[in-house]
Amino acid sequence: MKRSLTIIALIVTVAGAVYFWCDRRPVYAFPPSRTNAYKLEGYRLTYTGSAEQLHGWPILQRRDIDESTQAKVRATIGDWKNYERTTERGYACFDPRLAFRIGENEDAIDVLICLECRWVYFYRVRDEEKVRAPLCISNAGLRAFADLDALVFPKSAATTTTAPAH
Numbered sequence: 001m002k003r004s005l006t007i008i009a010l011i012v013t014v015a016g017a018v019y020f021w022c023d024r025r026p027v028y029a030f031p032p033s034r035t036n037a038y039k040l041e042g043y044r045l046t047y048t049g050s051a052e053q054l055h056g057w058p059i060l061q062r063r064d065i066d067e068s069t070q071a072k073v074r075a076t077i078g079d080w081k082n083y084e085r086t087t088e089r090g091y092a093c094f095d096p097r098l099a100f101r102i103g104e105n106e107d108a109i110d111v112l113i114c115l116e117c118r119w120v121y122f123y124r125v126r127d128e129e130k131v132r133a134p135l136c137i138s139n140a141g142l143r144a145f146a147d148l149d150a151l152v153f154p155k156s157a158a159t160t161t162t163a164p165a166h
Contacts, residue, residue, distance in 0.1 A: 030078070035065055037153070040057040042095030055112060055128060073152075076147075101125070103125075107125070108124075109125070118142065119136060
């Protein structure tokens with residue numbers, strides 16, 4: 001009996017340590033470098049302009065952001081609290097209006113964010129391949145990403161903070 005309790009206690013301790021470790025590691029190990037912000041036209045199929053594109057979505061605005069804002073962007077994107085632990089939540093529109101390029105040259109990672117369907121996609125610039133599975137934004141994350149949007153693109157914040165009408 002004593003041995004069974006010891007084994008159970010060991011299993012619970014190891015499981016707790018693994019959960020604690022998984023919750024502390026970042027979402028993605030971004031390359032150390034600058035971060036740029038992009039305002040995208042989410043409805044790319046109806047867009048008639050001739051803007052430069054980011055993974056197929058027209059770029060409406062591009063901003064270089066200062067170091068303190070870069071730190072906030074990396075912290076928000078990298079925090080597991082801003083994502084759901086399931087892939088069954090979220091809608092299926094994926095019309096991203098906000099994106100960040102973290103890093104430089106071919107090693108940079110593009111993070112495309114749709115605040116309507118709550119999906120975040122991570123692409124490698126070198127070959128435009130997804131570098132991890134998409135993540136679904138939590139309720140707390142929706143507020144955090146909307147705050148980032150307002151910080152980087154202050155005039156457009158009101159259009160990206162609303163919930164989807166799906």
